[in-house]
Amino acid sequence: DVNCNPDLASNKLSLDEIRDSLIRQEDTIVFCLIERAKFPLNPKLYHRNHGFTGSLVEFIVRETEAIQAKAGRYENPEENAFFPEHLPRPLVHPRKYPKVLHPSGASINMNKPIWDFYFNKFLPLLVADGDDGNYAATAASDLACLQALSRRIHCGKYVAEVKFRDAPHEYEPPIRSQERDSLMKLLTFEAVEEMVKKRVEKKARVFGQEVTLNNTVDGGKYKIDPLLAARLYDEWVMPLTKEVEVEYLLRRLE
Ligand SMILES: O=C(O)C(=O)C[C@]1(C(=O)O)C=C[C@@H](O)C=C1
Numbered sequence: 001d002v003n004c005n006p007d008l009a010s011n012k013l014s015l016d017e018i019r020d021s022l023i024r025q026e027d028t029i030v031f032c033l034i035e036r037a038k039f040p041l042n043p044k045l046y047h048r049n050h051g052f053t054g055s056l057v058e059f060i061v062r063e064t065e066a067i068q069a070k071a072g073r074y075e076n077p078e079e080n081a082f083f084p085e086h087l088p089r090p091l092v093h094p095r096k097y098p099k100v101l102h103p104s105g106a107s108i109n110m111n112k113p114i115w116d117f118y119f120n121k122f123l124p125l126l127v128a129d130g131d132d133g134n135y136a137a138t139a140a141s142d143l144a145c146l147q148a149l150s151r152r153i154h155c156g157k158y159v160a161e162v163k164f165r166d167a168p169h170e171y172e173p174p175i176r177s178q179e180r181d182s183l184m185k186l187l188t189f190e191a192v193e194e195m196v197k198k199r200v201e202k203k204a205r206v207f208g209q210e211v212t213l214n215n216t217v218d219g220g221k222y223k224i225d226p227l228l229a230a231r232l233y234d235e236w237v238m239p240l241t242k243e244v245e246v247e248y249l250l251r252r253l254e
Contacts (some may be wrong), residue, residue: 004155005078005097013100013162018155019192023199025152030203032148033126033232034223036141040130045139046119057119058083060139061146077101080154082111082146104251105157110240114150117236118142125228153237156244163187163245164252175253183246193238197230204229 004021045057053059062083065073072090073079077097081087123142163186164171174182208223 003078004158005076005100013158013165015159015162015166018158018162022152022155022159022196025148025155026196026200026203027207029145029148029152029232029237030200030207030224030229032141032145033204033229034208036123036138036145037127037224039134039138039141040128040132041124042131042133042135042138044131045135045142056135057139057142060136061143064143077106077157078151078154079147080109080111080150082115082150084109101157101161102248102252102254104254105161105248108154108157108244108247108251110153110244110247111146111150113240113243114146114153114236117240118146118149122232122236125231126224149237153240154244156241157248159241160187160245160248160252164249171249172253175249178250180246180250183249184242187242187245187249193234196238197233200233201226201230 004018046055048055054062065081065083066088068074069081069087070089070091072092072095074081074084074087075090075093075095075097119142170186171183174186204224204226205222208226210221
């Protein structure tokens with residue numbers, strides 16, 4: 001199960017279970033990066049000269065989200081749209097989601113900073129320069145990366161909820177005084193962050209190696225740079241997850 005949402009049957013929520021889900025999501029994210037790295041940058045996707053409002057990738061993400069909204073994707077409180085304005089209503093209600101989050105948490109959407117770091121900072125480091133014309137496939141793999149990153153980062157809402165429930169007396173004073181820095185300190189576990197970075201680097205190495213049937217060593221060529229995967233987590237994924245946690249906690253007593 002890759003969800004941060006607890007099982008509907010057992011409405012229990014534990015930090016260990018949510019961390020397990022974050023660990024499983026690392027696999028998804030690393031594989032998404034490997035898929036995107038098959039294509040060069042394809043910069044035309046990102047230029048505002050295609051006759052759309054915005055870039056071609058923006059158009060594709062907006063339209064795909066509209067279709068997925070009809071299929072009920074954004075009924076799941078773990079999912080946040082990149083273009084949440086004017087999304088169509090769902091045609092199906094596939095599942096009832098347990099209400100574990102505080103209602104104010106629903107308004108937290110970190111997708112703008114996610115979009116910005118992904119396209120402007122991270123992508124040029126991940127892929128080769130060049131243009132192979134595979135715009136539709138490239139945009140689809142960008143969207144897969146964005147959605148996987150967004151889901152992981154917004155799981156911070158669940159992490160924050162469980163941390164609050166486990167120690168309300170510790171969290172309530174800084175929430176009442178709206179002290180961001182104290183909340184950030186309370187929710188940070190540096191040893192956990194170090195393990196996350198090491199594990200993501202290792203996953204990039206293992207999932208991205210050349211697999212051959214003979215025993216010759218491949219000379220250490222990987223489909224993505226393992227250190228870049230660790231850096232993605234260090235510079236963007238974990239800081240934004242913590243930002244979600246702080247924003248959630250600030251609203252937790254509303
Ligand atoms: O595992 C936690 O406690 C989290 O809050 C998640 C996370 C992360 O993003 O991986 C963020 C902050 C902590 O310092 C450690 C890890």
